[in-house]
Structures are given as structure tokens and as C-alpha cells.
Amino acid sequence: MTDLFSKFDPLIQQRETLLATGVTDPYNLVMEKVVSPTVAICNGRETILLGTYNYMGMTFDEDVIAAGKDALDKFGAGTTGSRVLNGTYQGHKECEEALKEFYAMDHAMVFSTGYQANLGIISTIAGKGDYVILDIDSHASIYDGCAMGNAEIVAFRHNDVEALEKRLKRLPPEAGKLVVLEGVYSMLGDVAPLKEMIRVSKENGAMVLVDEAHSMGFIGEHGRGVAEAQGVLDDVDFVIGTFSKSVGTVGGFCVSNHPKFEILRLVCRPYVFTASLPPSVVATAATSIRKLMHGSNKRAHLWENSKLLHKGLRDLGFQLGTEEPQSAIIAVIMPDLEQGAMMWEALLEEGLYVNLARPPATPAGMTLLRCSLCAEHSSEQVGEILGRFERAGKRVGIIG
Numbered sequence: 001m002t003d004l005f006s007k008f009d010p011l012i013q014q015r016e017t018l019l020a021t022g023v024t025d026p027y028n029l030v031m032e033k034v035v036s037p038t039v040a041i042c043n044g045r046e047t048i049l050l051g052t053y054n055y056m057g058m059t060f061d062e063d064v065i066a067a068g069k070d071a072l073d074k075f076g077a078g079t080t081g082s083r084v085l086n087g088t089y090q091g092h093k094e095c096e097e098a099l100k101e102f103y104a105m106d107h108a109m110v111f112s113t114g115y116q117a118n119l120g121i122i123s124t125i126a127g128k129g130d131y132v133i134l135d136i137d138s139h140a141s142i143y144d145g146c147a148m149g150n151a152e153i154v155a156f157r158h159n160d161v162e163a164l165e166k167r168l169k170r171l172p173p174e175a176g177k178l179v180v181l182e183g184v185y186s187m188l189g190d191v192a193p194l195k196e197m198i199r200v201s202k203e204n205g206a207m208v209l210v211d212e213a214h215s216m217g218f219i220g221e222h223g224r225g226v227a228e229a230q231g232v233l234d235d236v237d238f239v240i241g242t243f244s245k246s247v248g249t250v251g252g253f254c255v256s257n258h259p260k261f262e263i264l265r266l267v268c269r270p271y272v273f274t275a276s277l278p279p280s281v282v283a284t285a286a287t288s289i290r291k292l293m294h295g296s297n298k299r300a301h302l303w304e305n306s307k308l309l310h311k312g313l314r315d316l317g318f319q320l321g322t323e324e325p326q327s328a329i330i331a332v333i334m335p336d337l338e339q340g341a342m343m344w345e346a347l348l349e350e351g352l353y354v355n356l357a358r359p360p361a362t363p364a365g366m367t368l369l370r371c372s373l374c375a376e377h378s379s380e381q382v383g384e385i386l387g388r389f390e391r392a393g394k395r396v397g398i399i400g
């Protein structure tokens, strides 16, 4: 018998080598108590959270929590059904209404996760014989959506407008084409040149889908994302997003002005063949989305935090993923996985949680300590974070 697990041997080996150094397992952290959007108790120690994607700090918003509790009381713990059978409650429709208002678009479809939103929309609209043209650094859910739909995948160099144009021009003019982009790329926290990319896509007869998972709620005047900030939201055919970041709960969505959009509810398998979100979750999401419409002060404070942390880390001598802060993600580049894991652990001992990211999730084989800021971080906390980075960085030898 061939052991089907033998394909994992290299990963098992790499993990064992890392853990043999005595370093804490960076992928097995337990939050014993969560005190607020920015503080948790980990290993018995009060820890500042700097790796949660909880950009707008909505997880502990009083109105959001009250809406969830109320829905739990009135509608029960779960729907036990698909959206197309018994799983559409008033709350799901209200959540879709909130999204339509938030984006000022005609249609909104709520999925159980952002992963399923990409999987569902991409696989359903781009099938055999169609082309999906995507940035090579696209999220796993985008690649999985392409694989599920069986479309031809054409990848282009990260954020390279010329490369995108070249690929598009080589494709048969009559073929169905979907260009898939992200507003903010989560590994380095860099923003896509959507304006140019969308122009080139339209000139070459492609539809455009933009995943705004890491920009919704924060970037753009109304928090609609990078497409809004660059003035091209009207040219985007499909916006994908998640409730697991700025919205502060769980779920995913697609919004669109396409006149035939509603047919997707009957043909999109990751929408049809799974249970819908619990009433409490859609109630928290709808309340949060409505509050994010009025979040300009929070957005401004989050930008301040992002600039403060970026400058502070650079002044300390850390190598960062972007020259300037472009989003609420600041990536600190580590020399290798071993030193990255040591630095991650040293920060945790200082009482600071960040994400350790490594290949294949990262571009160019990089090991990264990814920091994601929250609008609820105070300026004092950002100062505290920099102090902890300095002490840990000197202890591990990443900075002098």
C-alpha cells in the first residue's frame, strides 16, 4: 500500500527541524482570553494583538454584539440549511441590503466565507474554454476557484501592468476572459495599480473581478476599497469581500451591477451546496457594515497608526515589504524561517502577537512577520509595539 501521506514528508521534516531548535510552534498559539480587539491573554500573558486583520476593531463593538445576541434569541443558533432551501432568513436579506448600500451597487450575494465567495464566483463564471488572467501572488481561494471551474489560468508578474497587457493580447479575441485582481495583497501589504490594470483589461475585452478583502472598510472615502480610492469602482464587474477582516465576524460576499447577476444563486455550487451563515453572524455583519459607512474617523486613525508603525520600524533598521505604508498591513522581512520563528517567539515573550508567514504563501520565498494594525490601537500601543520590536530584534540579532 502506498501511504498517501508520504507527499507530506518534506513538510513534516521541515517542521520537525524547526521545532527541534526549541522554538514555540508559531502555528499553534491559543488565545486563552480575548480582552478587546487589540489585547488577548496568550500563555497567561497580556499580549498586544498585531496580526488579526481586525482592521476596524468591530469584533467588540457594542451595537454589533447586541445585534448578534438579539438574533440568537429571536432566530436560534443556526439555519441548518442552504440559502436556496430553508437557509435564507430575514437577516441574510438585510445583510445583502446593507452591502448594496455600502457599495452603491445593484446586487449582493452573501457566502459562508470569503474563501467560498472566490471559489464560487470564479468557478461559476469562468468555465472550460474561458481564461482567468490573474496576478501570480493571488490568494489561494482565487487559484482554487480557477481549478474548480476548469478555466485556463494565465498568471502575470505581481502588479505588472505591462505583463498583464501582454498576456491579454495573446489570448483569442473571442474567448471569455476574467481578470482577477486584489486591492491590497496581504503578504506585503502593497496596493495594486487597479486604474491602469482595469483600463488594459477593458481595452482587451475582459471582465474584471477585484478581491477587496484587505481594503474594505478602510481604504477609499467610503471604505469601499482600492477601486474606490483610485476612482474605478464603476468599471469593476465583481467585487469580492469577506466579513472576517474589517467587518469583524465571518462570511464572504460578492457585489455587482451585472444585470444577470441573480442567476448565480441557482448555479453557484459553493453557494447552493452548503449551509448558510447563522442568524447571529449575519446580524453582526449587517450592523457592522452599516456602522462602517460612517467610519471616516476610524479610517483616519488607522492611517495614522499605519504610518507611525512603518516609520518606527524602518527607523529601527528593519527591512519592510513596502517603501511607504500602503495599507494597514506592514510586513517585516526576516532573513530566513529559523530566524523568523525566533523573532516571532521573542515578540510573543515581549507580549506582542504578529503573524509568521512563510513560503509557499509568501512571494519570492520570503519569511515575513506580518503586522496588521487596528483602528482601535492607541498611539501609545503603537509606541509600546515599537519598543517590543526593538528589544526582540536586538535579542535575536535581526537589528544592531
Ligand SMILES: Cc1ncc(COP(=O)(O)O)c(C=O)c1O
Pocket: 113, 114, 115, 116, 118, 139, 141, 182, 186, 211, 213, 214, 242, 243, 244, 250, 251, 252
Ligand atoms: C485576499 C483574500 N481573499 C479571500 C480571503 C478569504 O476570506 P475568508 O477568511 O472570509 O475565507 C482572504 C483571507 O485571508 C484573503 O486574504
